Amino acid sequence: MSKPISHDDCNCFALRQAARYVTQIYERHLGEVGLTAAQFTIVAKLARKPGLTMLELADSMVMERTTLVRALKPLQRDGLVISESSEHDGRTYQFSLSKAGKDTFEQAALAWRAAQEEFESKFGRSRAKALRAELFNLTSS
Numbered sequence: 766m767s768k769p770i771s772h773d774d775c776n777c778f779a780l781r782q783a784a785r786y787v788t789q790i791y792e793r794h795l796g797e798v799g800l801t802a803a804q805f806t807i808v809a810k811l812a813r814k815p816g817l818t819m820l821e822l823a824d825s826m827v828m829e830r831t832t833l834v835r836a837l838k839p840l841q842r843d844g845l846v847i848s849e850s851s852e853h854d855g856r857t858y859q860f861s862l863s864k865a866g867k868d869t870f871e872q873a874a875l876a877w878r879a880a881q882e883e884f885e886s887k888f889g890r891s892r893a894k895a896l897r898a899e900l901f902n903l904t905s906s
Contacts, residue, residue, distance in 0.1 A: 787884060794880035798872045799843075803836050805873050808862065811846065812870045815861035818851065822860060827904050845869050 772778045791802040800808065810825060811817065823830045837860070840846040845866035851857040862870060885893045 790884050791877070791880040794876040794883070795873055798869060798876050800869070800873050800876075801836075804840055805877060807833070807836055807840065808845065808866060808870050808873060809877075811860055811862050812867065816859045818857050818859055840866070 788802050791805070795802060795805050806826060807822070810822065814825075817825070819830055819833065822828075823833045826833065828836075837846060841848065843865075844863055846860055847863045847866075848858040848860050851859050888896070
């Protein structure tokens with residue numbers, strides 16, 4: 766019989782636990798403007814790069830398309846994200862922020878900054894920067 770696996774040795778467990786902890790901080794702040802952390806990342810991505818297709822958005826966020834669709838539906842329902850047929854292919858949709866979406870993003874960016882400040886004050890700015898670099902390095906290959 767193999768030796769029981771300790772959570773102390775599991776990278777996945779440690780990352781998921783830390784992700785839940787950090788997500789709770791951001792969601793507490795972003796909830797004030799009615800967004801989840803996942804929705805904020807979508808809105809922020811579309812604020813920087815409007816007109817992304819579903820595939821481009823999913824790839825850039827390292828998300829499954831079905832997960833992305835579930836996160837986009839309330840944003841579309843609430844009129845924050847709009848979709849338009851691509852000029853080149855009518856079956857492909859491009860996503861952008863509506864005027865209300867841009868306004869919500871501006872408010873959410875303030876909440877995000879407060880969450881960022883809270884996390885970095887607890888964890889340390891230089892450690893947070895190093896952590897981000899390591900985590901982004903994981904998904905850049």
